Structure formats: C-alpha cells, structure tokens
Amino acid sequence: xxxxxxxxxxxxxxxxxxxxxxxxxxxxxxxxxxxxxxxxxxxxxxxxxxxxxxxxxxxxxxxxxxxxxxxxxxxxxxxxxxxxxxxxxxxxxxxxxxxxxxxxxxxxxxxxxxxxxxxxxxxxxxxxxxxxxxxxxxxxxxxxxxxxxxxxxxxxxxxxxxxxxxxxxxxxxxxxxxxxxxxxxxxxxxxxxxxxxxxxxxxxxxxxxxxxxxxxxxxxxxxxxxxxxxxxxxxxxxxxxxxxxxxxxxxxxxxxxxxxxxxxxxxxxx
DNA sequence: ATGTGACCCTGGATGC
DNA sequence: TGCATCCAGGGTCACA
Numbered sequence: 001x002x003x004x005x006x007x008x009x010x011x012x013x014x015x016x017x018x019x020x021x022x023x024x025x026x027x028x029x030x031x032x033x034x035x036x037x038x039x040x041x042x043x044x045x046x047x048x049x050x051x052x053x054x055x056x057x058x059x060x061x062x063x064x065x066x067x068x069x070x071x072x073x074x075x076x077x078x079x080x081x082x083x084x085x086x087x088x089x090x091x092x093x094x095x096x097x098x099x100x101x102x103x104x105x106x107x108x109x110x111x112x113x114x115x116x117x118x119x120x121x122x123x124x125x126x127x128x129x130x131x132x133x134x135x136x137x138x139x140x141x142x143x144x145x146x147x148x149x150x151x152x153x154x155x156x157x158x159x160x161x162x163x164x165x166x167x168x169x170x171x172x173x174x175x176x177x178x179x180x181x182x183x184x185x186x187x188x189x190x191x192x193x194x195x196x197x198x199x200x201x202x203x204x205x206x207x208x209x210x211x212x213x214x215x216x217x218x219x220x221x222x223x224x225x226x227x228x229x230x231x232x233x234x235x236x237x238x239x240x241x242x243x244x245x246x247x248x249x250x251x252x253x254x255x256x257x258x259x260x261x262x263x264x265x266x267x268x269x270x
Numbered sequence: 271a272t273g274t275g276a277c278c279c280t281g282g283a284t285g286c
Numbered sequence: 287t288g289c290a291t292c293c294a295g296g297g298t299c300a301c302a
Contacts, residue, residue: 003295034278034297058296075296076280091280109279111296126297153273162297169295238295258274261293 002073004134004167005210007058010079014053014062014103017081021098023048023064030093034074034113041116045069050098057130057166061121068121074111080104131164134203139165141196148188148196155191156184157258159203168203170260171238172210176203178237183269184262185255209234237263 002010026042038044048064055061060079062069071079082104084097094105094114105114117124132139147164148155159165159173168176177184179202182195191199213234236246240263241254250267 006295072296074279075294077296107279108281109294109296111279113297151272157273160296171295259276260295 002058002075002077003169003172003210004058005207005214006078007055007060007073007167008211009214010073011053011055011060013081014050014060014079018050018098018101018103019053021050021101023050023096023098025097027095027097028093028114029088030110033093033107033110034072035115037114038116044116045096056122056127057133057162058169059127059130067116067118070113070115070117070121070124070126071105072113072126074107074109074113076109077105077107077112080106130162130166132166134165134167134207139200139204141193141200144196144200145193148191151188153188154184154257155182155186155188156262157260158188160260165203167207170262171235172203172206174238174263175236176206178265178269179206181268181270184257184264237265239263 023045024047026045028037028042031037031039045064048066051063051065053060053062058072060069060071060073062071073079080103082102084100084102086102086104088095088104089106091108091110092104092106093110096103096105105112113126115124115126121127132143144165148158151158156173156177159168159176160170174184176199180195180198182191182199237252240252242251244250245252245265245268248265248267250265252263253266255262255264
C-alpha cells in the first residue's frame with residue numbers, strides 16, 4: 001500500500017511522535033529485505049537521537065546523529081507505532097524502540113529496504129538519480145512536456161518511472177490520467193501541451209487528496225490499528241474493471257502495460 | 271539512450 | 287480439502 005501519500009503520512013507520524021527522541025535500542029530480526037542487513041547494525045544504532053524524518057520519493061530518510069536510516073516499504077511494507085508489549089508477528093522485521101514508543105517495520109513480501117548510510121543519503125545511488133518531486137513548484141506542465149519530448153513509451157509507464165517523476169504509483173497514474181482525460185496508452189512524447197496542462201494539476205490534486213485521506217485514516221498512527229485508508233473508495237477507475245465510469249457510465253476497461261494492470265474509461269480517455 | 275520483460279517474495283483469491 | 291495458477295499499491299537488472 002505504500003505510495004507517496006502513505007510514505008508521507010508515515011513520515012509525518014514519525015516526525016510528530018519521535019523526532020528529537022533517543023533510539024534506545026533496535027531489534028533487527030531479518031537478515032535481508034531487498035538488500036542484506038548488516039549483522040552489527042542494531043548495536044550501531046542504539047543510543048542515537050532521531051534528528052529528523054525526511055522523504056525523497058517513496059524513500060524515508062531517518063536522520064540519526066551520525067548517520068541515516070534509509071527505508072523503503074516496497075509493495076507490502078508498513079511502519080507503525082506499537083507498545084513495547086506487542087508481540088512481533090511473522091513478518092515484523094525490525095523494531096526501533098524509543099522509550100514506550102516502538103516503531104515496527106512489517107513487510108510480508110520483503111521488497112522493502114533498510115539501509116544505514118553514513119555519507120550524504122542524497123548522494124546514494126538509489127536516491128541520486130530519482131526524478132522530480134511531483135508536489136513541488138518545479139513540477140510544471142512545461143517541465144513535463146520538455147522531459148517527455150521524443151519519448152515513445154506510453155504515458156502511464158512514463159509517469160511511473162521514478163527516474164522522471166517520483167511517487168506516482170500504479171493507482172495514482174491511472175487516477176490522474178482519468179482525471180485529465182488522457183488515454184494511458186498514448187505515447188508520452190505525443191501528448192499535447194494542453195493535455196499536460198491538465199495532467200500535472202491532476203497528479204498534484206490526486207496525491208494531495210490521498211495524503212489527506214491517509215492522514216485522516218492514520219490519525220491514530222501511533223495506535224495499533226492497521227486499518228487501510230479510505231481513499232480506495234474514491235477511486236474513479238483503479239480496480240473497477242467492468243463497473244460504470246463515474247463521469248459517463250461507460251464500462252471501465254482493464255489492460256496490461258508492462259507487468260502492471262491499467263484501468264481507464266475508453267470514452268473519457270482518448 | 272530507450273524500451274521491454276524477467277525477477278525478487280509471500281499471501282490471498284480463484285478454479286479444477 | 288488439496289493443489290495449481292494468477293494477481294498484488296515497488297523497484298532493479300539484463301538485454302535487444
């Protein structure tokens with residue numbers, strides 16, 4: 001479930017709850033997620049203060065004094081606060097213990113990542129080549145038009161390419177393209193400036209609405225409730241194959257682009 | 271450089 | 287009930 005909005009909500013929850021707090025102890029139960037977790041890392045982390053929680057794309061950067069924890073939640077990861085007496089379950093890979101607040105990393109599929117960096121994390125290979133942040137002023141129709149110029153791949157996988165734009169996952173790419181009335185199969189370099197002029201604000205609007213929704217759902221981020229956000233009830237096209245388009249009533253269609261499912265309205269998106 | 275597909279891993283839903 | 291298959295909100299990598 002972690003898309004940019006959920007990562008951002010998670011970041012805010014961490015910042016609100018334990019920024020400035022001392023990481024008394026870390027428990028690392030799993031030798032490797034996407035990448036190996038060094039054996040001595042838990043001991044190395046103990047006693048450090050959490051200075052800040054940042055986000056770059058879908059990566060969380062937890063700045064401790066003397067280094068940085070880089071966390072990615074992959075497809076199935078989550079970070080939640082639990083109480084110290086909450087027994088770990090099968091896929092609970094890591095606990096970060098801040099007094100009576102325990103930040104617990106869960107990730108059944110283990111596509112996520114946990115790295116310890118002592119150098120500038122923004123220079124790390126995983127971060128350095130990331131694309132533009134969609135919620136910044138720099139992300140404009142003109143920028144997107146220039147970036148996609150000459151590209152023949154379809155607009156939807158282009159939006160999902162984190163080397164171009166970060167944080168736009170499979171759901172938000174579909175929802176944003178619906179909002180802007182653009183066929184997900186259109187060649188990226190052929191989408192008109194006028195259409196990109198609708199797409200860019202659609203992306204910003206979609207992400208911001210999801211952050212608000214996630215924020216309301218995860219308001220008790222520090223609690224133990226692992227409930228999902230309610231924003232899926234607002235999906236216009238995602239996972240609605242065969243259901244009537246909310247604008248025109250035509251049946252929503254599904255197709256595959258790359259290895260991912262795409263949903264769109266064949267009448268509204270041309 | 272760009273585009274495409276395989277692959278990483280577990281679990282849930284579905285079909286036989 | 288068991289088993290096979292497919293699918294899932296992420297990203298990296300090899301290869302054409």
